[in-house]
Amino acid sequence: MNPPRNIRIQGIPDSVPEAIAAVCRSRFSVAVDKLLDETGIEDIKVTVGTGLEKDSSQNGQNSIQKKSDRDLSPEERAKRYEAQKPLFTFEQLVIPEKVIEDLLLAVDLIRLESKVFDEWGLRKIEPFPRTALNFHGKPGTGKTLAAHAIASKINRPILVASYAQIESMYHGEGPKNVEAIFLAAEQQNALLFIDEADSLLSKRLTNVTQGSEQAINSMRSQLLICLERFRGVVMFSTNLVENYDKAFETRVRNINFPMPDEICRREIWKRHLVEELPTPDVSLEKLAQVEDVCGRDIKNAVIDAAMRAARQGKEEVLLSELLESINSIKKARVNVTPKSRPLTPEEKEEAEKKIKEALAKKKQEATS
Numbered sequence: 001m002n003p004p005r006n007i008r009i010q011g012i013p014d015s016v017p018e019a020i021a022a023v024c025r026s027r028f029s030v031a032v033d034k035l036l037d038e039t040g041i042e043d044i045k046v047t048v049g050t051g052l053e054k055d056s057s058q059n060g061q062n063s064i065q066k067k068s069d070r071d072l073s074p075e076e077r078a079k080r081y082e083a084q085k086p087l088f089t090f091e092q093l094v095i096p097e098k099v100i101e102d103l104l105l106a107v108d109l110i111r112l113e114s115k116v117f118d119e120w121g122l123r124k125i126e127p128f129p130r131t132a133l134n135f136h137g138k139p140g141t142g143k144t145l146a147a148h149a150i151a152s153k154i155n156r157p158i159l160v161a162s163y164a165q166i167e168s169m170y171h172g173e174g175p176k177n178v179e180a181i182f183l184a185a186e187q188q189n190a191l192l193f194i195d196e197a198d199s200l201l202s203k204r205l206t207n208v209t210q211g212s213e214q215a216i217n218s219m220r221s222q223l224l225i226c227l228e229r230f231r232g233v234v235m236f237s238t239n240l241v242e243n244y245d246k247a248f249e250t251r252v253r254n255i256n257f258p259m260p261d262e263i264c265r266r267e268i269w270k271r272h273l274v275e276e277l278p279t280p281d282v283s284l285e286k287l288a289q290v291e292d293v294c295g296r297d298i299k300n301a302v303i304d305a306a307m308r309a310a311r312q313g314k315e316e317v318l319l320s321e322l323l324e325s326i327n328s329i330k331k332a333r334v335n336v337t338p339k340s341r342p343l344t345p346e347e348k349e350e351a352e353k354k355i356k357e358a359l360a361k362k363k364q365e366a367t368s
């Protein structure tokens with residue numbers, strides 16, 4: 001049999017932030033795996049890298065570096081993750097009272113751990129008390145803000161890692177990275193916040209056929225192990241988990257972040273229209289009447305209107321400009337959403353059918 005031929009897909013420049021590059025690599029890998037699977041080609045090994053990496057066959061310094069990265073122990077790996085000072089406080093967060101209560105309960109659990117588990121002896125029945133929360137809700141509803149707010153409330157640093165950073169282009173590294181971030185959080189006495197965790201908390205796949213699926217499954221299993229052992233607070237953030245893994249459902253408490261209603265919108269506007277910003281004719285009532293916008297839309301509208309006014313040499317930001325900004329942000333968001341949603345199973349099936357047909361046609365052309 002011929003030795004496998006190596007194909008390296010390069011081109012994600014180093015200037016692309018690592019979190020985005022990781023998502024691109026992951027999607028490329030999945031697409032390539034799928035293509036190889038469908039064409040039945042076995043003797044080609046495809047890897048996806050950045051624009052600057054040397055081909056592994058050249059034994060360049062970069063590839064040596066990557067290779068040795070693979071051998072790092074969890075302790076060495078953990079050094080890559082550094083906790084930060086929280087960026088936001090509870091005072092900045094506007095959410096319904098019920099959600100605030102849930103979040104404060106989590107804060108209390110952390111504050112009272114030593115009394116309940118050490119002084120009152122409950123460590124005998126639960127050696128690893130932990131708080132695992134999953135903030136789920138639409139984008140821009142305050143999940144990241146809430147994670148920072150909890151950390152600042154209990155005066156602890158926060159270690160932020162996204163799924164894209166944990167997932168790795170090299171099979172087998174994802175689970176090691178999961179282990180490393182939990183270790184890093186424990187060592188730095190930090191709250192752990194795992195962003196974009198939809199894929200991590202989803203049902204583990206049965207009937208695994210591809211390497212990329214196996215890799216995700218191993219990451220999920222490793223996450224369960226780490227959750228069991230972790231003595232601390234871990235918060236996940238998800239947008240749309242359709243298929244929670246049962247094991248996570250019982251270990252992680254879900255907290256839903258709704259889109260803000262009119263009362264909340266009014267308050268969010270108020271907190272974003274800071275004191276120094278000259279807004280002579282502002283009406284919070286009128287601003288709050290613009291429906292179906294999230295906190296991030298409001299923040300962006302304030303910045304957008306202020307920038308426009310400043311560029312035009314004005315000395316103040318008018319209500320009409322704020323309304324124009326929020327309405328145009330809303331319009332742009334509504335137009336984008338349908339394109340960026342995941343494919344439905346029917347659409348997926350249709351797309352797969354088309355790919356198969358195209359491949360079969362190409363094969364036929366090549367043989368005739």
Ligand SMILES: Nc1ncnc2c1ncn2[C@@H]1O[C@H](COP(=O)(O)OP(=O)(O)OP(=O)(O)O)[C@@H](O)[C@H]1O
Pocket residue numbers: 092093094095137138139140141142143144145146237238239257268294295296297299
């Ligand atoms: N509930 C809220 N209260 C006050 N401000 C908010 C709220 N939601 C969003 N914002 C504003 O929008 C910004 C972005 O929100 P945040 O990053 O917390 O959203 P998210 O839910 O984490 O979104 P994503 O799912 O896209 O990660 C915040 O920094 C804040 O300025």
Ligand SMILES: [Mg+2]
Pocket residue numbers: 143144145195237
């Ligand atoms: Mg977020």
